[in-house]
Amino acid sequence: MSRWWTAALLAAMSCAVRSPNMYRDDTRRLLESKRAVLAACYDAELQSQPTATGRVIVRFTIERETGKLVRPQIDDLLSTPNRTLRGCVLDALQGLVLMPPDDRSGDATFTWEFQLAQR
Amino acid sequence: MSCKQAFWIGIGTLLAAALAPACTHSLAFSDTSPIVITGTPPAPIAAPPAAAPQPKLTLPASPALPAEPKRVEVQQNQIVIHDKIQFELNKATIKPASYDLLDEIVTVVQNTPQIAHLSIEGHTDSTGNPAHNQRLSEQRAAAVQDYLVQHGISTDRVSSKGWGPNRPLADNATDAGRELNRRVELVILEQGPIVPTTGDPARTEPRLAPETRPAEGTEQAPSGGVL
Numbered sequence: 001m002s003r004w005w006t007a008a009l010l011a012a013m014s015c016a017v018r019s020p021n022m023y024r025d026d027t028r029r030l031l032e033s034k035r036a037v038l039a040a041c042y043d044a045e046l047q048s049q050p051t052a053t054g055r056v057i058v059r060f061t062i063e064r065e066t067g068k069l070v071r072p073q074i075d076d077l078l079s080t081p082n083r084t085l086r087g088c089v090l091d092a093l094q095g096l097v098l099m100p101p102d103d104r105s106g107d108a109t110f111t112w113e114f115q116l117a118q119r
Numbered sequence: 120m121s122c123k124q125a126f127w128i129g130i131g132t133l134l135a136a137a138l139a140p141a142c143t144h145s146l147a148f149s150d151t152s153p154i155v156i157t158g159t160p161p162a163p164i165a166a167p168p169a170a171a172p173q174p175k176l177t178l179p180a181s182p183a184l185p186a187e188p189k190r191v192e193v194q195q196n197q198i199v200i201h202d203k204i205q206f207e208l209n210k211a212t213i214k215p216a217s218y219d220l221l222d223e224i225v226t227v228v229q230n231t232p233q234i235a236h237l238s239i240e241g242h243t244d245s246t247g248n249p250a251h252n253q254r255l256s257e258q259r260a261a262a263v264q265d266y267l268v269q270h271g272i273s274t275d276r277v278s279s280k281g282w283g284p285n286r287p288l289a290d291n292a293t294d295a296g297r298e299l300n301r302r303v304e305l306v307i308l309e310q311g312p313i314v315p316t317t318g319d320p321a322r323t324e325p326r327l328a329p330e331t332r333p334a335e336g337t338e339q340a341p342s343g344g345v346l
Contacts, residue, residue, distance in 0.1 A: 024148040031154060042158035050160040055153065064145070102146075109149035117157045 016103055023106050026098060027062060030069070031110060034092040041088035042114050054080025056089045056112045067101030069093055075109075085114055191223045193231055198224065198305035204263060211258035213266060221263070224305065225270045228277075235309035237277045239263045242304065244297035245284040257281030263303055278308075 018026065045052050057075040062068070072093045074086055089112050098106075192199045204221065205214040213221070228234055241256035241263075260279035268274050289296035 018146075020146055020148050023146055024150055027148075028150055028154070035154070035156065038156045039158065042156050046158045046160045052158075061145075105145040107145055107147040111150070111153035113153035113155045115155060115157050117159050 016100055018102050018104075023062075023102060023104075024108070027106060027108055028110070030096055030098050031093075034096070037092050038088055038112065041091070042085065045082070045084045045088070046116075049082070049084075051116070052082055052085065053114050053116060054082050054085055055114070056080060056086055057109065058089055058093065058112070059107070059109045060093065062098050062102070062106035062108060064103055064105040065101050067098035069096040069098065080114075190220060191227045193227060193234070193307075196307050196310075198227060198234075198237070198307065200224070200303075200305065204303045206259055206262070209255070211255065211262045213262055221266050222270070225267055225272060228267065228272050233311035234276065234307050235311065236275075236307070237267075237272075238306040238308045239267070239277060239279040240304045240306055241279070241281045242286055242288075242300060242302050243284050244300040245287070245291040246297065249283060253281055253283030255281070256283050260303060 042052075056079045058072050059075065060072040061070050063070055072090055074090070079086060190200065190202045192201070200220065202220050203217075205217045206212060207214060228237060239260045241258075241260035243252040243256050245252075257280070260281050264277050264279040267277050284291070284300070287296070287300045288302070289299040291297055291300060
């Protein structure tokens with residue numbers, strides 16, 4: 001009987017823990033789901049700024065247990081000054097949730113590169 | 120509690136304590152390869168197909184050519200200009216950009232002998248000194264009259280008049296209204312039967328030599344003058 005109690009206790013204390021690479025890859029897959037939205041946002045910017053290109057580097061946190069992507073912050077020094085492209089990325093990150101959530105929070109840094117299609 | 124029970128509880132507690140940090144710590148990671156978003160810039164405006172350069176004067180009138188938008192139309196009692204004659208700011212100097220439009224007006228008047236007398240009438244918005252606006256509207260109307268006469272319209276077919284701000288078309292309280300009010304109108308005062316036509320100097324009549332145009336002003340000013 002005591003073994004059942006112990007097993008139950010262990011189960012309660014255990015958590016879904018990703019390896020760092022798994023955490024990164026799962027997060028990237030989550031971000032990739034917004035590729036079409038970002039492409040549309042970029043195309044709209046190109047209508048007014050046909051040569052707009054650049055990088056947007058964002059740090060954010062994935063909350064433990066909820067998987068919510070929170071506190072996105074743009075790296076001002078390394079990112080393009082184009083406010084629209086920055087806005088495209090920040091808007092795309094709104095409401096993203098990593099599923100299943102991890103029991104550790106993730107402090108992530110990702111880069112988006114906006115490039116013109118080759119004609 | 121038996122000794123055996125105490126042993127298993129101790130093991131479970133130790134394991135839980137060992138795993139707890141893994142559950143509560145955060146993990147930092149970054150992806151070194153960027154997520155590439157490719158955009159499609161707007162297509163450049165297609166250049167007209169390359170064709171052997173031909174002087175405009177030799178182009179024959181061709182019904183196969185697509186109809187161009189009418190900028191100058193003869194209506195019942197006026198010549199309607201779907202464009203604006205532009206002047207230097209606060210002056211009666213016609214901007215060179217408006218020469219083509221004036222050439223079209225010349226052609227329409229020449230091709231419409233039913234127009235016995237044309238009154239060129241200048242109007243301003245209500246901004247500024249009314250006396251100045253009145254004078255400016257007169258001078259600008261006279262400048263248009265001069266252009267027409269210099270380009271072949273008989274002096275007894277045209278006259279000019281300025282109305283200043285006294286005949287607004289729209290509300291002078293708004294930019295759009297003032298823009299509408301600053302205008303030159305071509306009013307047909309005497310006429311025979313009118314046959315509607317469209318000005319198209321490039322195909323209907325040779326242009327006059329450039330040297331017959333009034334000297335271009337060297338002073339440039341932003342558009343949106345008083346008239």
